[in-house]
Amino acid sequence: MILRDSFPLKRLWPRTYKRLLVLLAFDCAVAGLYVFRDWKWLSLDALPIGTLGSALAIFLAFRANAAYGRWWEARQLWGSLVNTSRALARQALTALDVDPHDGEQKKLRDDIVIHQVAFVHALRCHLRKQNPLPELYGLLGPERADALRLYKNIPNVLTLRIGELLQQARVRGMIDSLRWTALDGSLTTLANIQGACERIKNTPLPRQFSFLPSVLVDAFCWLVPLGLVAGMGLVTPVASTLISFILIALDASSGAIEDPFENTVNDTPMTALSRGIELTLREMINQRQALPEVTAIDGFVY
Numbered sequence: 661m662i663l664r665d666s667f668p669l670k671r672l673w674p675r676t677y678k679r680l681l682v683l684l685a686f687d688c689a690v691a692g693l694y695v696f697r698d699w700k701w702l703s704l705d706a707l708p709i710g711t712l713g714s715a716l717a718i719f720l721a722f723r724a725n726a727a728y729g730r731w732w733e734a735r736q737l738w739g740s741l742v743n744t745s746r747a748l749a750r751q752a753l754t755a756l757d758v759d760p761h762d763g764e765q766k767k768l769r770d771d772i773v774i775h776q777v778a779f780v781h782a783l784r785c786h787l788r789k790q791n792p793l794p795e796l797y798g799l800l801g802p803e804r805a806d807a808l809r810l811y812k813n814i815p816n817v818l819t820l821r822i823g824e825l826l827q828q829a830r831v832r833g834m835i836d837s838l839r840w841t842a843l844d845g846s847l848t849t850l851a852n853i854q855g856a857c858e859r860i861k862n863t864p865l866p867r868q869f870s871f872l873p874s875v876l877v878d879a880f881c882w883l884v885p886l887g888l889v890a891g892m893g894l895v896t897p898v899a900s901t902l903i904s905f906i907l908i909a910l911d912a913s914s915g916a917i918e919d920p921f922e923n924t925v926n927d928t929p930m931t932a933l934s935r936g937i938e939l940t941l942r943e944m945i946n947q948r949q950a951l952p953e954v955t956a957i958d959g960f961v962y
Contacts, residue, residue, distance in 0.1 A: 741853050756772075775825065
């Protein structure tokens with residue numbers, strides 16, 4: 661994802677230059693033939709350039725809004741994932757009753773948080789159709805990571821594993837039913853976030869949303885010099901190319917953001933977000949381990 665304040669045009673140029681160069685050559689040919697060869701029939705004085713341009717701009721704006729809506733929803737979902745991951749880690753680290761002298765209980769508590777980190781990385785790779793196992797080896801260990809090879813939807817399996825770890829904690833008496841229900845609610849939120857991301861990933865915009873605007877933009881750009889040449893003469897290529905660039909750039913920009921999980925520069929910054937979640941959750945584990953044990957006296961905690 662582009663994080664700088666200004667947008668470098670060189671990122672847009674590869675998506676537009678072929679169409680612009682062809683149109684520029686056509687614009688120059690129209691202007692030259694009209695001025696030097698006196699081909700007056702090339703001028704379409706009655707062509708309603710303004711009306712057609714306004715109608716096309718509305719159509720392109722509708723597509724841009726639809727594409728941006730998908731992109732923004734994806735970003736909101738990952739923002740919710742950040743918050744839910746922190747909440748689940750906090751619940752696991754504070755709501756589970758852990759005997760400070762029982763290493764197994766401490767390991768079980770930390771495993772819940774580590775599995776949440778693994779879920780975030782697995783979801784990122786799942787949406788990008790990448791292999792998540794290299795990310796998971798360092799988190800879960802070779803044995804537990806290799807066991808995930810059997811499954812297609814690894815993030816879903818990891819939420820199940822977190823639920824199983826919580827069930828183990830409940831059996832060991834580390835958590836009561838009320839707190840278990842609260843933690844299970846966080847897992848349900850994770851499942852909802854994953855399902856919404858998969859909906860965006862697996863349901864692209866209808867093809868007519870991308871095909872028709874591109875065709876209409878091309879048709880309009882071919883007509884623009886014919887409507888301008890009578891009044892602008894040899895300056896026609898400058899004005900026509902500028903108008904064409906605006907429309908083509910808007911068309912290309914919409915296409916660049918309509919699929920926010922394709923691992924391109926315009927996508928939701930899932931790599932940065934997942935790394936940030938991992939650092940935050942690991943920090944929470946280390947802070948918890950560094951805190952002194954609290955004691956309860958007469959019902960109050962000091």
